[in-house]
Amino acid sequence: MLLIPCPWCGPRAESEFACGGEAGIVRPGAPDAVSDAEWADYLFMRTNHRGLHREQWWHAHGCRRWFIVRRDTVTCRIDGVEKMGSAGAAP
């Protein structure tokens, strides 16, 4: 089980959290102004990165806040966390 350092609550067990997938995915704009391919890319395509990965986590059974975790997808080592909207945190 991962021990995830919530930016507010400190280290907590993974069972308290829900993973929201890759972070920093930007909505491409008004749906009728972008092509189907672009929209599908936004909705479905993920980098499936090997190595350090920025992903969204939700402290579902704690403070109920979303934040960003930098986690190595090979070793599961957590490099750090960022609050949403903080400096360095992509949208």
Add this chain to the structure above:
Amino acid sequence: MAEILRSALHDAAGGRLQIEEIPGLHYVSLRGDPAAPAVAGAVTDVLKIALPLRPNTLAASETAKVFWLGPEEWLLVSLSQSAAEIVSGLRLSLGGLHSAVTDVTSGCTTIRLRGAGSRDVLAKGCTLDLHPRAFGDGQCAQTLLAKAPVLIEALPATQDCQLIVRRSYADYLWHWLHDASRWAQ
């Protein structure tokens, strides 16, 4: 369920633990910007308590408690003032400020664990370190206890703890506590 929860006191773990429900408390959820002085001011006005801003802490008076639930969310629990009084007082004090005040009394109840075995029993179903050196006076934590979401409060200067649970989980947790405490020696 009601019948079980009304049973006043359950002695278990060879007398090292007593479990009881604390009925009749009033619960109000407050959401607002902690940087807005009016939010802390409203709580001080109504409950005479300073709003806790440090994560996982609570502030208490003789008749009420304010629990930190999130960076912009608190739970107010009162022994004496009714939830309706607190809600109307807070709304009056907050004025038009962007905030939410909700009476959640009907959704919550409190279970108190007293005695030296209290934290041993909780430790059976909880991933947090509940030793007094890690979880002491003035601290609270939202977590999972036996997979049920709870708010755990460390009661001052003892091993005692209180759990605030959703009423729909209360029956299950009561039975779980019964079962877990049979083997907490």
